[in-house]
Amino acid sequence: MIPTKAVSKEIERIDQLFYTYADGSSSMIDPEGIETLCSHLEVPHTDVRILMLAWKMGCEKQGYFTLDEWRTGMKALRADSISKLKKAFPELVQEVTRSSNFQDFYPYAFRYCLTEDKKKCIEIPVACELLNLVLSLQFRPQVEKLINYLKHQNEYKVINMDQWMGFLRFCNEINFPSLDNYDADQAWPLILDNFVEWLRASEN
Amino acid sequence: MLIIRGIALLLDVKYVKNVANLCSVWDMGLQLFRKHISLSPEIEHKTVTGLLRLIESERLGEAIDKTLLSHLLKMFTDLGMYSETFEKPFLECTSEFYATEGVKYLQQSDIPDYLRHAESRLQEEHDRCILYLEANTRKPLIATTEKQLLQRHTSAIIEKGFTVLMEANRVTDLSRMYTLFQRVDAIEMLKQALSLYIRGTGQGIIMDEEKDKDLVSFLLEFKASLDKILEESFAKNEAFSNTIKESFEHLINLRQNRPAELIAKFLDEKLRAGNKGTSEEELEGILDKVLVLFRFIQGKDVFEAFYKKDLAKRLLLGKSASIDAEKSMITKLKTECGSQFTNKLEGMFKDIELSKEINDSFKQSSQARTKLPTGIEMSVHVLTTGYWPTYPPMDVKLPHELNVYQDIFKEFYLSKYSGRRLMWQNSLGHCVLKVEFPKGRKELAVSLFQSVVLMLFNDAQKLSFVDIKESTGIEDKELRRTLQSLACGKVRVLQKTPKGRDIDDKDEFVFNEDFSAPLYRIKVNAIQMKETVEENTSTTERVFQDRQYQVDAAIVRIMKTRKTLSHTLLITELFQQLKFPIKPADMKKRIESLIDREYLERDRSNPQIYNYLA
Numbered sequence: 001m002i003p004t005k006a007v008s009k010e011i012e013r014i015d016q017l018f019y020t021y022a023d024g025s026s027s028m029i030d031p032e033g034i035e036t037l038c039s040h041l042e043v044p045h046t047d048v049r050i051l052m053l054a055w056k057m058g059c060e061k062q063g064y065f066t067l068d069e070w071r072t073g074m075k076a077l078r079a080d081s082i083s084k085l086k087k088a089f090p091e092l093v094q095e096v097t098r099s100s101n102f103q104d105f106y107p108y109a110f111r112y113c114l115t116e117d118k119k120k121c122i123e124i125p126v127a128c129e130l131l132n133l134v135l136s137l138q139f140r141p142q143v144e145k146l147i148n149y150l151k152h153q154n155e156y157k158v159i160n161m162d163q164w165m166g167f168l169r170f171c172n173e174i175n176f177p178s179l180d181n182y183d184a185d186q187a188w189p190l191i192l193d194n195f196v197e198w199l200r201a202s203e204n
Numbered sequence: 205m206l207i208i209r210g211i212a213l214l215l216d217v218k219y220v221k222n223v224a225n226l227c228s229v230w231d232m233g234l235q236l237f238r239k240h241i242s243l244s245p246e247i248e249h250k251t252v253t254g255l256l257r258l259i260e261s262e263r264l265g266e267a268i269d270k271t272l273l274s275h276l277l278k279m280f281t282d283l284g285m286y287s288e289t290f291e292k293p294f295l296e297c298t299s300e301f302y303a304t305e306g307v308k309y310l311q312q313s314d315i316p317d318y319l320r321h322a323e324s325r326l327q328e329e330h331d332r333c334i335l336y337l338e339a340n341t342r343k344p345l346i347a348t349t350e351k352q353l354l355q356r357h358t359s360a361i362i363e364k365g366f367t368v369l370m371e372a373n374r375v376t377d378l379s380r381m382y383t384l385f386q387r388v389d390a391i392e393m394l395k396q397a398l399s400l401y402i403r404g405t406g407q408g409i410i411m412d413e414e415k416d417k418d419l420v421s422f423l424l425e426f427k428a429s430l431d432k433i434l435e436e437s438f439a440k441n442e443a444f445s446n447t448i449k450e451s452f453e454h455l456i457n458l459r460q461n462r463p464a465e466l467i468a469k470f471l472d473e474k475l476r477a478g479n480k481g482t483s484e485e486e487l488e489g490i491l492d493k494v495l496v497l498f499r500f501i502q503g504k505d506v507f508e509a510f511y512k513k514d515l516a517k518r519l520l521l522g523k524s525a526s527i528d529a530e531k532s533m534i535t536k537l538k539t540e541c542g543s544q545f546t547n548k549l550e551g552m553f554k555d556i557e558l559s560k561e562i563n564d565s566f567k568q569s570s571q572a573r574t575k576l577p578t579g580i581e582m583s584v585h586v587l588t589t590g591y592w593p594t595y596p597p598m599d600v601k602l603p604h605e606l607n608v609y610q611d612i613f614k615e616f617y618l619s620k621y622s623g624r625r626l627m628w629q630n631s632l633g634h635c636v637l638k639v640e641f642p643k644g645r646k647e648l649a650v651s652l653f654q655s656v657v658l659m660l661f662n663d664a665q666k667l668s669f670v671d672i673k674e675s676t677g678i679e680d681k682e683l684r685r686t687l688q689s690l691a692c693g694k695v696r697v698l699q700k701t702p703k704g705r706d707i708d709d710k711d712e713f714v715f716n717e718d719f720s721a722p723l724y725r726i727k728v729n730a731i732q733m734k735e736t737v738e739e740n741t742s743t744t745e746r747v748f749q750d751r752q753y754q755v756d757a758a759i760v761r762i763m764k765t766r767k768t769l770s771h772t773l774l775i776t777e778l779f780q781q782l783k784f785p786i787k788p789a790d791m792k793k794r795i796e797s798l799i800d801r802e803y804l805e806r807d808r809s810n811p812q813i814y815n816y817l818a
Contacts (some may be wrong), residue, residue, distance in 0.1 A: 011529030
């Protein structure tokens with residue numbers, strides 16, 4: 001009986017925490033609630049850890065946490081208070097950066113940014129910020145160049161999922177900055193062919 | 205020795221024959237002679253050097269005692285000393301002689317001379333063998349000569365002389381070069397030089413936009429001269445013929461699309477009426493030659509688009525020189541590319557023939573006889589939309605009579621073919637107007653737009669640009685062109701004030717009362733019939749658009765049968781299936797677009813593989 005009690009108490013606390021931030025009318029934590037949450041956690045709401053939190057919760061809509069999502073996430077992080085949640089962050093970061101999880105987190109980050117239904121692409125500026133957010137920890141030099149390129153080119157206005165996944169593959173597989181194992185005859189998305197060409201041209 | 209043998213004949217025949225270790229008197233004599241000569245190497249040496257000097261001076265063009273030479277050499281042979289004592293130093297000497305001569309001559313003379321010289325040298329050596337050398341010497345002697353005179357210099361000869369000979373079309377010299385090079389196994393080299401020459405020579409002209417006008421005739425001439433050289437100089441060597449084909453194809457496709465367009469234009473010029481002085485047979489010949497060029501073109505769709513556009517103009521304006529020639533060209537294209545390629549072109553001919561019938565039956569119909577306005581005649585081409593190039597619709601306010609005419613025709617046509625939709629392409633119409641000029645009656649052959657403008661002057665003396673624009677409803681640019689053709693061209697039916705080439709909004713026009721011309725029927729050239737730049741680019745653009753669809757369709761077709769396929773294999777198959785040149789990057793673009801539209805997906809575990817999504 002005791003563990004159940006403890007568990008139910010924990011759930012209670014988790015729920016309580018949820019309602020501190022939830023908007024009464026929609027029974028969700030809305031963007032405003034998230035901002036309050038962030039300020040209590042003392043992280044900016046654009047911090048990658050918030051995105052990781054959303055991933056952990058399996059959150060479907062950008063800027064909104066439902067009760068179910070909240071419960072899943074908090075339980076998984078074993079956190080029922082702000083302080084515990086704060087403490088859980090370093091571990092969460094570690095977890096996400098593990099390659100197997102990152103393969104899931106990375107496309108999640110893209111989908112998370114598709115704010116409207118049926119939207120399949122994100123605009124270049126958003127993509128740049130997102131890249132900076134999720135990839136620059138591991139691949140800073142590549143990401144910097146890539147962002148430079150994306151801002152410089154004017155052929156593409158948006159990035160789709162295929163291209164987005166290509167970026168990660170590029171960072172993982174291609175030697176940087178030598179690029180000696182890049183082969184445009186392979187199935188790289190064209191935007192990466194162009195990126196590499198641009199890199200090589202700017203080198204000379 | 206004969207005498208000695210005579211004396212000792214009996215001894216020779218009876219005794220020597222039966223004793224094993226003794227030679228005949230004759231042989232013994234020879235042996236002794238040889239022994240004594242070899243005992244004094246000086247004599248041997250002198251004789252050989254003497255012989256070699258004699259031959260050398262013959263090579264240098266002096267007359268020598270050939271009998272002496274021949275006797276001495278015969279002696280060496282009889283003594284069995286020929287190959288050791290004479291042949292070896294002789295070949296060495298030859299080699300040396302021609303080595304020096306080859307280098308010297310190559311510097312002094314031009315290639316044709318050099319080749320002629322080598323040829324005659326080879327012949328001389330050949331004769332020498334017949335005259336006084338032993339037959340066995342021929343092979344090594346000729347080989348030595350070839351080696352020193354040709355083999356060592358092949359690349360220099362090609363470098364120095366090949367292009368010159370090709371450019372000057374020197375069939376005999378080239379033929380000589382071919383035969384000589386064949387002897388020293390340097391044909392491959394010659395072939396490469398040919399390929400380089402074709403690529404190099406044509407490149408400048410193909411890439412030079414200013415020479416576009418003469419490009420096709422240049423290519424035709426170039427090809428003809430190559431063919432002639434192939435036939436007369438290179439013995440129709442198949443490998444050479446393939447080299448010519450390959451290099452030509454490379455050359456003509458150096459610049460994409462534009463040559464295809466120019467070939468189509470060239471044909472238009474040839475097939476258009478007014479091309480006097482060319483007989484039917486000559487025209488056929490030209491068509492055949494152009495077809496050879498067409499075969500090399502990779503972007504056949506570009507050719508088709510431009511050919512079609514020009515054909516349409518010829519058919520609609522009745523400008524075709526000969527319907528037979530037109531049809532023969534279509535047949536040729538059909539044999540070359542299949543009926544799918546010419547399907548639409550043939551459709552255009554059908555439309556024209558059908559239109560004639562429709563016009564005839566219209567004229568006999570009751571509607572036509574009872575309702576038509578009098579004083580005008582009209583004939584209509586009914587064109588099937590898919591077959592013809594697309595023309596932008598252009599508005600014009602037609603004179604009342606023409607409107608009535610159009611309506612009646614429409615009524616007649618739809619009663620015969622119900623469920624069809626007729627659209628009037630006013631920009632393609634042309635008319636003959638009867639005009640009473642003070643100085644005489646004339647007939648003017650004009651476009652529909654021109655006539656609509658002219659008809660306004662039936663009721664008015666003076667009209668401004670704005671007036672005309674309002675009454676005709678013709679689009680601004682088009683109207684300016686039309687007025688220019690009427691008031692600024694060769695035939696000035698209207699007078700413009702102020703004078704000048706360009707049409708300004710404030711310009712005013714009056715009917716030209718003083719108009720006179722020697723002919724009764726006058727054609728007023730319509731400026732809009734000239735090809736505009738926009739028209740040109742739009743044709744090219746349409747071709748590209750079409751290509752995109754074709755790439756998409758090909759990708760989907762391949763993926764539908766294969767279900768999954770690696771990127772490399774897909775690209776390879778696409779290259780096989782698509783008949784026009786395309787860059788891998790463009791293919792990638794199409795693949796990505798299809799991924800976007802969810803026809804394909806990238807395989808989750810292997811990004812190099814695509815899956816077909818049903």
